[in-house]
Amino acid sequence: MLKNDKVLPFLVIHLSFLAKKLYLCTLFNVRNVSEKMITVKVVNRGHQQLPAYATPQSAGMDLRANLDEPVVLRPLERRLIPTGLHIALPEGYEAQVRPRSGLALKHGITVLNTPGTIDADYRGEVGVVLVNLSQEEFVVNDGERIAQMVIARHEQAELVVVSELDTTERGEGGYGHTGVK
Secondary structure (H helix, E strand, O other), rough: OOOHHHHHHHHHHHHHHHHHHHHHHOOOOOOOOOOOOOOOEEOOOOOOOOOOOOOOOOOOEEEEEOOOEEEEEEEOOEEEEEEEEEEEEOOOOOEEEEEOOOHHHHHHHHEEOEEEEEEEOOOOOEEEEEEEOOOOOOEEEOOOOEEEEEEEEOOOOEEEOOOOOOOOOOOOOOOOOOOHH
């Protein structure tokens, strides 16, 4: 037990540490360890393992192709690749299907509707629309990691019709109006 004359400095130092920790967690968007992860219900009608985070700080879980036979993607061809997964997201969340950077860089394979959105009320199979942007055929094999799935919170908006919008410095400038330098 600390003596009274040592308690106050100890508490000040401890509270200062907690304040800095809270500040840093907010600054770097780090989740408090005591926070729970959300629960996503999954029915796996395929034969692949469930998606998983590759590292403790990964944003996305790898999705795997669930195929009976390899799929050949010819140059500029797109195909819906099944995963065998059906998910139930909590209300207020979506799953975003995104490309894997290695497939994009090394083979020109990407997700065509990036990011593909899976709504919380969708119960069908999660599919990945892959496209081959290279000049060579690419073979998608069973079990291959083909995309990432990121679970994200979202908001809904009420659209309000107005006669005009407020003015801004940017105005209607878009599509490269600020240049490249």
